Amino acid sequence: MSDVKKVVLAYSGGLDTSVILEWLKDTYDCEIVTFTADLGQGEELEPARAKAKSLGVKEIYIEDLREEFVRDFVYPMFRANAIYEGEYLLGTSIARPLIAKRQVEIARETGADAVSHGATGKGNDQVRFELGYYGLEPGIKVIAPWREWDLLSREKLLAYAEKRGIPIEGKKQGGSPYSMDANLLHISYEGGILEDPWAEAEEDMWRWSVSPEQAPDRPTYIELEYRRGDVVAIDGKAMTPAEVLAELNRLGGANGIGRLDIVENRYVGMKSRGCYETPGGTILLKAHRGIESLTLDREAAHLKDELMPRYASLIYNGYWFSPEREAMQALIDHTQQVVNGVVRLKLYKGAVSVVGRKSASDSLFDERIATFEDDAGAYDQKDAAGFIKLNALRLKLQAGRRNRR
Secondary structure (H helix, E strand, C coil): CCCCCEEEEECCCCHHHHHHHHHHHHHHCCEEEEEEEECCCCCCCHHHHHHHHHCCCCEEEEEECHHHHHHHHHHHHHHCCCCECCCECCCCHHHHHHHHHHHHHHHHHHCCCEEECCCCCCCCHHHHHHHHHHHHCCCCEEECHHHCCCCCCHHHHHHHHHHHCCCCCCCCCCCCCCEEEECCCCEEEECHHHHCCCCCCCHHHCCCCCCHHHCCCCCEEEEEEEECCEEEEECCEECCHHHHHHHHHHHHHHCCCCEEEEEEECCCCCEEEEEEECHHHHHHHHHHHHHHHHHCCHHHHHHHHHHHHHHHHHHHHCCCCCHHHHHHHHHHHHHHHHCCEEEEEEEECCEEEEEEEECCCCCCCCHHHHCCCCCCCCCCCCHHHHHHHHHHHHHHHHHHHHHHC
């Protein structure tokens, strides 16, 4: 790729991407455009602009994508009740396609012929970024420094930074020993003692939530209003998607909700131990299933549950822009037309419970039929005999054959 003239770099301002910035100039003698996305990670991003400027970058993009992130990526994923390997709420996975999308758009705007990221050659993110790039711009050139350079240790990165005069403030002794990634949906932790799957995570590692033991002794009750499968209000107050998730993070974190410690199967083949905090997402998943239980037809709900693991794997593995994910999304979104109403939740010491649900327009729950009292003829119980006999027919035939042997 010696003909690369301009590169759009996904840039955080940290040690790795600052070294990448200089390495790209050294290796490719090219112009750099930096792109820093605010996905709700809770950090001041303007220092990234100052640092990029100090390193000679002329075109610097810093953009607030929080609303787009939740509206167009997190909410559609939660309509599917997506969860990977039974536990992981896909907080890192769902952020990558948006970053890739905006990088490609900036490449078009600036006339860049390549994009670059700081994901390592051992992880899932390299796959997610690059499948996103190619799914949007088939001819784009991709530079993945971790697969090209020999700076494969922190010591080598620091030595390179010192040699090139790259400021490394924020990476001094006493910083977090974990590799962390945060956005409005979650914060993840890897590395350090977590590389031993037997070692319990240290309490002071967690950033967003109190421990369940330290959570309030009285429960918090909230009501979420749903419209077409998305939360539009909390306790009667209308909110934007990003506002909803931020508030649920606050409420969930205060009640010790959303901590997770798992060993997962990475797409690249290895197992990886990670810890995650997803307070708002944990609440959203529980609440969404609660309103669907009232409003979705049985077979539509069961079909969604059958599709969900495949849908979740597509997101985890980086196939957000694939035709199969888009086809599944169309089906999922069609089911959500009737997912309207209110869910009441109880938050208490790390647990989320649905304690009430109602839908004035779309509930399929009929109290006259479901009652254990006299239903005044709403349901003829004698009909069940024929239903059972027809469904038992094949079982009788199987039993007969066994008895003849």
